[in-house]
Each structure stands twice: as structure tokens, then as C-alpha cells.
Amino acid sequence: MMNNAAVADGAAIVVHELHVRRGRTRVLDGLSLAVPRGRIVGLLGPSGSGKTTLMRSLVGVQVVQSGSIEVLGLPAGSRSLRRRVAYVTQQASVYDDLTVRQNLAYFRRVLGAPASDVDRVIERTALGPYAGRLAGSLSGGQRGRVSLAAALLGTPEVLVLDEPTVGLDPVLRVELWQLFRSLADEGATLLVSSHVMDEAKRCDRLLLMRDGALLADDTVDGVLAFTGTDDVETAFLRLIEQGRPDLPPRDAAARDTVPDAAMRDAEGSR
Amino acid sequence: MTVTRTLATSGRVLTQVRHDPRTVGLLLVVPSLLIGLIAWMFTDTEVFHDIGPAMIALFPFIVMFLVTSIATLRERRSGTLERLLSMPMGKGDFILGYALAFGLLAVFQTAIAVSFAVWVCGLEIEGSLWLLFAVAVADALLGTALGLLASAFARTEFQVVQFLPVLVFPQVLLGGIFVPRDQLPEVLEAISEWLPLSFAIDALQAVAGDTESTGWIVAKLLVIGAWIVGAIVVGSVTLRRRTP
Numbered sequence: 001m002m003n004n005a006a007v008a009d010g011a012a013i014v015v016h017e018l019h020v021r022r023g024r025t026r027v028l029d030g031l032s033l034a035v036p037r038g039r040i041v042g043l044l045g046p047s048g049s050g051k052t053t054l055m056r057s058l059v060g061v062q063v064v065q066s067g068s069i070e071v072l073g074l075p076a077g078s079r080s081l082r083r084r085v086a087y088v089t090q091q092a093s094v095y096d097d098l099t100v101r102q103n104l105a106y107f108r109r110v111l112g113a114p115a116s117d118v119d120r121v122i123e124r125t126a127l128g129p130y131a132g133r134l135a136g137s138l139s140g141g142q143r144g145r146v147s148l149a150a151a152l153l154g155t156p157e158v159l160v161l162d163e164p165t166v167g168l169d170p171v172l173r174v175e176l177w178q179l180f181r182s183l184a185d186e187g188a189t190l191l192v193s194s195h196v197m198d199e200a201k202r203c204d205r206l207l208l209m210r211d212g213a214l215l216a217d218d219t220v221d222g223v224l225a226f227t228g229t230d231d232v233e234t235a236f237l238r239l240i241e242q243g244r245p246d247l248p249p250r251d252a253a254a255r256d257t258v259p260d261a262a263m264r265d266a267e268g269s270r
Numbered sequence: 271m272t273v274t275r276t277l278a279t280s281g282r283v284l285t286q287v288r289h290d291p292r293t294v295g296l297l298l299v300v301p302s303l304l305i306g307l308i309a310w311m312f313t314d315t316e317v318f319h320d321i322g323p324a325m326i327a328l329f330p331f332i333v334m335f336l337v338t339s340i341a342t343l344r345e346r347r348s349g350t351l352e353r354l355l356s357m358p359m360g361k362g363d364f365i366l367g368y369a370l371a372f373g374l375l376a377v378f379q380t381a382i383a384v385s386f387a388v389w390v391c392g393l394e395i396e397g398s399l400w401l402l403f404a405v406a407v408a409d410a411l412l413g414t415a416l417g418l419l420a421s422a423f424a425r426t427e428f429q430v431v432q433f434l435p436v437l438v439f440p441q442v443l444l445g446g447i448f449v450p451r452d453q454l455p456e457v458l459e460a461i462s463e464w465l466p467l468s469f470a471i472d473a474l475q476a477v478a479g480d481t482e483s484t485g486w487i488v489a490k491l492l493v494i495g496a497w498i499v500g501a502i503v504v505g506s507v508t509l510r511r512r513t514p
Binding site for chain 1: 278289348349352353357358359511512513
């Protein structure tokens with residue numbers, strides 16, 4: 001009832017009426033969304049729009065005031081999800097005074113993942129040449145990759161990545177998106193945040209966020225068609241101007257007030 | 271809580287310390303150097319004989335407090351704690367892992383400090399050296415446990431260091447080093463009866479002078495042990511998976 005069937009069926013993440021306050025600020029104000037399984041969903045918005053707070057809520061490290069969050073059918077932060085959901089924070093959360101391999105070996109033991117996983121994720125993230133170096137001696141981008149490699153340990157079903165491509169050179173950025181695509185092809189669900197609208201075209205679906213509310217929850221083509229634009233940056237501005245979000249209907253009331261989205265959904269354009 | 275995760279955490283903390291020679295130096299050598307300095311200052315007087323045992327309690331306690339609290343705080347600040355708590359890591363695994371790692375360092379530190387005080391500085395111990403060692407280790411562990419607890423209530427390294435004058439210095443002042451505790455004003459004496467460091471200093475002085483029975487010293491050890499367990503339990507309870 002809280003989500004249209006098409007989305008709820010294959011959804012890895014379902015958020016309903018999420019309210020989060022940090023200090024006196026309302027960061028998220030009644031947010032509802034769904035992330036389908038096996039897809040790359042881009043969470044885009046300017047800094048300060050609540051992306052990180054949403055991600056923290058999804059992995060169960062954020063105190064939330066009200067609302068429900070289901071990840072893989074379980075309440076966010078459930079004990080059994082801690083193995084199945086991986087979270088990469090914006091700043092690389094690794095130990096600077098350990099080598100790359102020591103970092104990964106420790107996180108592997110905490111997860112209880114197979115010992116061969118360390119070599120697998122080192123290869124996957126092309127960290128081989130740096131495996132014996134202290135994480136603190138690496139560049140920002142390399143440290144970020146160590147943080148990502150740690151998240152790949154134990155082959156999680158859902159990956160929540162907070163601005164993983166920030167500050168990377170274009171070549172590395174392309175490589176990283178190729179990695180994300182191959183993970184999704186293997187069945188993982190990825191929620192990737194970014195404040196670079198350019199990266200939207202690499203995602204299967206977009207969540208456009210501003211001031212703690214969603215402007216759009218649609219495919220890239222859907223967003224562009226809805227706004228009649230040909231790039232996401234302009235679409236973002238158009239959505240703000242129009243003051244009318246591009247959201248799928250989440251209940252009967254929404255269906256009445258958002259005819260466009262309802263119709264598109266009925267046609268099965270998604 | 272699992273043994274694997276606790277031991278993995280201890281091993282990881284010890285590897286981190288090994289990569290930082292300065293911290294190793296601070297932990298293992300500095301307390302002995304400070305005890306040596308005191309002994310040297312009071313050459314040809316009876317002062318070192320009187321306060322030497324207390325110094326064995328004091329310096330390891332402060333050093334362990336400082337290193338433990340900052341190490342765990344760095345974990346909060348770097349985001350690694352948040353990462354661990356979003357993984358299947360028990361809060362008890364985390365705190366106990368730290369306690370074990372720094373506990374092991376405390377044993378080495380104390381062995382060096384006691385040996386240095388006795389065989390290099392000539393501190394005379396009338397009672398059992400083993401008992402002296404046991405009390406000194408418990409005292410260093412107490413510093414570790416209180417450091418773990420303090421880091422739960424600090425958000426920055428700056429705030430953690432502020433706990434030194436608030437939590438540690440009063441215990442040093444009232445512990446009987448400057449004025450014997452029974453000569454303190456009544457109210458202060460009553461307070462000092464409850465401070466954990468007082469138990470350690472009392473016990474070390476008793477072993478050094480062989481003035482009390484083994485049972486009396488073991489009783490003091492048990493009180494210190496209770497403080498250690500209490501601080502670790504409260505520390506792991508105050509650790510929150512979800513933060514505002």
C-alpha cells in the first residue's frame with residue numbers, strides 16, 4: 001500500500017515517511033523512496049541536501065525520529081543486515097597506520113568473510129601495487145579505493161557509497177563506474193551519491209534531492225522527458241522552478257495529485 | 271560478542287602501535303625515565319624511598335590513560351568506528367579488544383618500570399616483588415579502562431586531554447603523594463577513600479614497606495579490578511551504534 005507494486009516487488013530498499021533531525025535542523029522531512037534490486041541508483045543533490053543523512057539512516061547508524069526503512073525486507077540496521085549491506089563513508093574510513101593489506105585483513109575478520117576475499121578485493125580495486133604500503137601514505141583517491149575495497153569484502157548484496165568518485169581524475173572515475181556496473185551485473189544493488197550531475201547518466205535510476213526532500217525518483221530518461229530537457233543539471237533546475245516533483249505515486253492520494261507520473265507508471269515506461 | 275572479533279581488534283591495535291615508534295617509546299620507556307628523574311632529583315635523601323612506590327602507580331597510570339583515550343577517540347574521528355558498528359562488530363568486542371591490547375602493553379610497561387625502579391634506581395621493596403608487579407599492572411590497566419571511558423564523552427582530541435586535569439589530577443593530588451591521606455582535611459580524606467588511584471598507591475606503599483598483610487593488599491587489588499570492570503562495562507554501554 002505504501003509503494004506501487006512495480007517498485008515494491010523488486011525493491012532492495014524501501015523508505016517511507018522518513019523524518020530525521022540533526023540538532024535543531026530537520027534534515028529529512030517525510031522522505032519516501034524505493035531502490036530496486038540489482039540496479040545502480042544515483043542519489044544526486046547539492047551538498048547539504050541530506051544525502052549523507054539518508055545513507056546513514058539506511059545502514060542503521062543514524063538516529064531517526066520517525067518513518068520506516070526496510071532494507072532487503074528487514075528494518076534498517078538489523079543485525080543480519082550488517083553482513084549484507086556495506087557502507088562507504090565520504091571520507092575514507094581506514095586505518096592510516098596500517099598497510100592496505102592489514103586494513104583489509106582486519107575488516108575481513110570482523111565480517112567473517114573467507115580469507116581469499118582480501119586478494120580478491122585488492123585485485124578488483126587494482127590496489128595490488130599498494131598492498132604493502134601504509135594507507136596514510138597513499139593519495140586521497142587511493143585511500144578512497146581502500147575504503148571501497150573494504151566494503152567489497154564478504155560480497156554484500158547492497159552497497160551504499162557516499163560520493164565515491166569525488167576528487168578523482170576522469171580515468172579513475174570511469175574505471176570506478178565500470179566496477180560499479182560489473183557489481184550490479186553480478187546482482188548487487190548500489191546506491192551512489194554524488195553532487196556532480198554529470199554522473200547521473202551512468203545510473204539506472206536517479207533520486208534528485210534538495211533540502212531534505214526528493215525532486216525526482218525516476219529513470220534518467222524519465223527525468224529528462226518529464227522536464228523536457230536534455231541534461232540532468234537543467235532538469236534539476238527545471239524541477240525547482242516548477243515546484244512539482246517527478247515522483248512515482250506512493251499511494252492513492254499521490255496518484256490523484258501526480259497524474260503525469262501515474263500515467264507514465266501505468267504505461268510501464270520504467 | 272565473539273573471541274575472533276575481540277582478538278582481531280586487539281591484534282589490529284597492537285599492529286597500529288607497532289607502526290608508531292614514538293607511541294611505543296612513550297608507553298615503554300617514558301614512565302621509567304620519569305621514575306629515574308625523580309630518583310636522581312632526590313639523590314642522597316630518603317624522599318625517593320617514600321614516594322618511589324607511588325611513582326610506579328602514577329606515571330604508567332597517566333600514560334595509559336592518555337594513549338588509550340586518544341587511540342579510541344581517533345577511531346571515532348576517522349569514521350572507522352562507524353564503519354565497524356555498521357558491520358557485525360559487537361560493542362563489547364570493540365572495547366574488550368582495546369582493553370586487551372593496551373592491557374598487554376601495560377604488562378610490558380610495568381615490568382620495565384618496576385625493574386628500573388628497583389634495580390637501577392635502588393628502590394627498596396620489603397614485600398613481595400610479584401605483588402608489587404601485580405598491583406602496578408592493575409593500576410596501568412585502570413588507566414586504560416578510565417581512558418576508554420573518557421573517550422566516550424569527548425568529541426575531539428582536545429576534549430580528551432581536558433579530562434586529564436578533571437579526572438586524573440585530583441586523584442594524583444588526593445592520592446597521598448603530597449600529603450599522607452590521613453592528614454588531609456576530613457572531607458578530602460573521605461573523597462580520597464573513593465578514588466581508584468588511592469587504592470593503587472596505598473597498595474604499592476604497603477608492599478614496598480611490607481606494612482600490611484597479603485590479604486589486605488589483595489583486597490585493594492580487587493577494588494581496583496572492580497573499577498576496571500566497571501569502566502569497561504560503562505564504556506561499552508555508552509558506545510552507540512546510532513548517533514544523532
